[in-house]
Amino acid sequence: MDESSTTTLGERVRRAQRGDDAAMRELIVSYQRRIAGFIYAITGRSDSVEDLAQMVFVKMVRALSRLKAPEQFESWLFRLARNTCIDHLRRQKLRRIFTPFAPEHENLPEPEGSVDGEELDALRHALSQIRPKDRALLALVQEGRSHAEIASTLGTSVAAVKARLHRAREQLRQHYQSNET
Amino acid sequence: MKPEDHAWTRLRERGASEISPGFADRVLRAARAEASPLLVAHFAMCAATAALCLGAVLLYHTRVSGDEEASSLAGWSEIAAQASDLEQGI
16 A cells, blocks of 8 residues: 555544544445455355444444554454454354254355355365464455564564464465365 | 465455445444444443432431431430539539
């Protein structure tokens, strides 16, 4: 992102923080598609994407006034989305322990071939084989987040992020290739 | 470009396509709806706390003033008894 767009974004965030509804709406519209794609990469379920995206943006609307550095809005928003997805998957896992046979509580990935082509199915399958936190890490990288930003999001060091990323990429590649062959 | 990069793009597009028209307006409505009950609950909590404090002050005041009255009455009774004794002695 260049300097002028960061300035524009920062200004828009400040307007939204001052209670400008139009600016808040602009922020949602600008990021809704990226956040939805990010959520889908982590959860692997298209039927929960819109609900989760709504949760993320409602949290954003309610917490935006507390964001001290408007220039860091984007990385803050993706952190919000990442945490919301991880919490959602954790809650689903807990529900499955107590009601293991309720179909509505199952978080099974969508059947392969049900939505798109082989290439996408292979990636979805590979992602479903790795831990949600690693999926989130890979999705953050795909969204253009820097290693430093991810380290700050996860509360860890850049070196630790690089190591985890390397492992996650390796695992993804293995599952991706095994599914393709 | 890695083989999975194209798939990533398609994956994100697939997720993005789940957002239906009017999403931003729904979010803003939901945020306002969530905020209102919280505000009401906040005021209810404040009112309950204030009522509790007022009740405690009134209870304390009633007890303290009751004790003071009883002690004053006892004092006056004693003085009256002493005055009566003195009158009889004279």
